[in-house]
Amino acid sequence: MKIQEADAKGLLLAQGLPVPAWSVARSPAEARGAAESILATGADRVVIKAQVLVGGRGKAGGVKLAGSAGEAEAIAGQILGMSIKGITVRKVLVAAAADIVKEFYLSAVLDRAARQILLMGSAEGGVEIEQVAAERPEAIVTVHAHPHLGLLDWQARELAFRMGLGGHLKAAAGIAKGLVRTMLACDADLVEINPLAIVREAGPNGTTVERLVCLDAKVTLDDSALPRHPELEVLRDLDEEDPADVAARAAGISFIRLDGTIGCMVNGAGLAMTTMDLVKRAGGEPANFLDIGGGAKADKVTEAMRLILSDPKVNAILVNIFGGITRGDEVALGLIEARAQQVRDVPMVVRIVGTNAAEAAELLRAARFETAATLDEAAAIAVAASQAARA
């Protein structure tokens, strides 16, 4: 699960990491109020950042500076309601604009191949790390946290030195350890600070001091761990969720809406992806990825059918079930019930093999469903039906 920058910063702050103060505004007036308080503390300017769960908001014009409360209100007015990669901006983060001396990159990520937590740092911050990795891989330094003991002090120090942060050793090592702590505390797949920055701040008696701070934060949470983190589940941003996603999650169905016209209902993630691939190969476009999971009963099948039909683009449906734990006759009963309830009549082809496939075939024949023996055949029938519906 992705969470917003403001929420990610809250998680870092809770682990004691240095994150400059911010507030979140949902209207231009709120942004003005936030800017007023920040400017009153002596800041020259404020930064206003769109809160959306997609990358590239800076390039899209979703991050801007303002020199006065009035300007902050006007800029928030422009950013709120703006569409970034199809997502409407509903809130902005307002913070004091930092006086940046140098930007770095630091992240902790689950390294699948090594089966450990990987720390990645670079003195080239503020740009996309994928770009640095592709162009100058030597500019990225890495270290794996110990699988039982976590990130050791010497590892954190070494990382800091190699990133060129020897001048801020204590702060940098503390932040590196804090990222791992955040990851473990929240069951995160990724905790990323980009940029981690040395900033110039007002010190005592008119002097200035330099400090290492987290200016941005990106945290991705492990969906499998959310059941034990109710405090993190509430960070789910329903503003950016399709109502179908919410319904699918409630029903325990894995569902992703796509752009095509052929609705797919399958048991198992790998087989669901394969079904999509074969639809595409037969000349059609899948409307969704949908995995009803193992052992699905009739009620889950009817809910899955509701999800598929909630997409007006769907003009044909392919059901592909390989019974193992899932019983074919249960699925067939669900399909019959779903068709009795559904508001829209869409051509459907059903392929059920494996456990209780014979019973399923009998039920489907009696209810006059179109069936297919193989997945390739089912895909061809669904694509033909979709093309006929469009013509």
Next chain:
Amino acid sequence: MSILIGHDTRLLVQGITGREGEFHSRAMQEYGTKIVAGMTPGKGGQQALDGTVPVFNTVAEAVRQTGANTSCIFVPAPGAPDAILEAIGAGIATVFCITEGIPALDMVPVVEAVRLAGARLIGPNCPGATSPGRAKVGIIPGSVHLAGDVGVVSRSGTLTYEAVQAMTDAGIGQSTCIGIGGDPIIGTTFLDVLQLFAADPGTRALVLIGEIGGAAEEEAAAWAADHLRDIPKAAFIAGRTAPEGKRMGHAGAIISGGSGTAASKVTALEAAGFKVAGSPSELPGLLRAAGYRG
């Protein structure tokens, strides 16, 4: 011959008295697997599967009394990491964890403990393995198999059944079929399984079924290019049409930052001499085209 499980397998089922555990234990027993013990804390002394299998309170006790050497875990996600650690602590050599939904960071210290113990973990979130005609551990329907000499390794569940059924229908039998699991952190990788198959005299051809996400297929392909040049190999990769940034059901199946794409996996496999199928139904034909005579 076969790998991981066979005639010598003496199976312990952890969570045998649960709904899933009991259902699948029955299917394993019907297939001919020697289930020597069950384990559910607090139910020691009971008998499972119609009085045929003794239940123990601890794995250590089960091992002491029955000589169990392999475990299959149906314990729910919150208790599954501990179940794996208990199994290896009692000296079980091969552990299959069927459980899905274990948080990835729970598995990081567990796979390290398994490595230090010199044991082998398959999964989690895997369907298990079958050595047709010998033993079946996990949830793969026994009916899809035919005994033979093709090794099958897959990251998926039902997609594996689909592919294996296609082989069986074409008269191509399997030495062992193994599902390694769809989670980001798993105990046994494609590469590990290819190395086991390479050392098995009963395996004369290979089928690899991968999916988008991670780089495990590429890693396995690179090794196969050097070590498995001369045996017939076919593969299928699911998720050619999956969009970037979306997790396709399995926690491991996601394309991010341009890595983990189907195209990269297909290229690596083809370079290693695998014939890559556009549909699971093409696997038998491609195996024969690669020189398989069986």
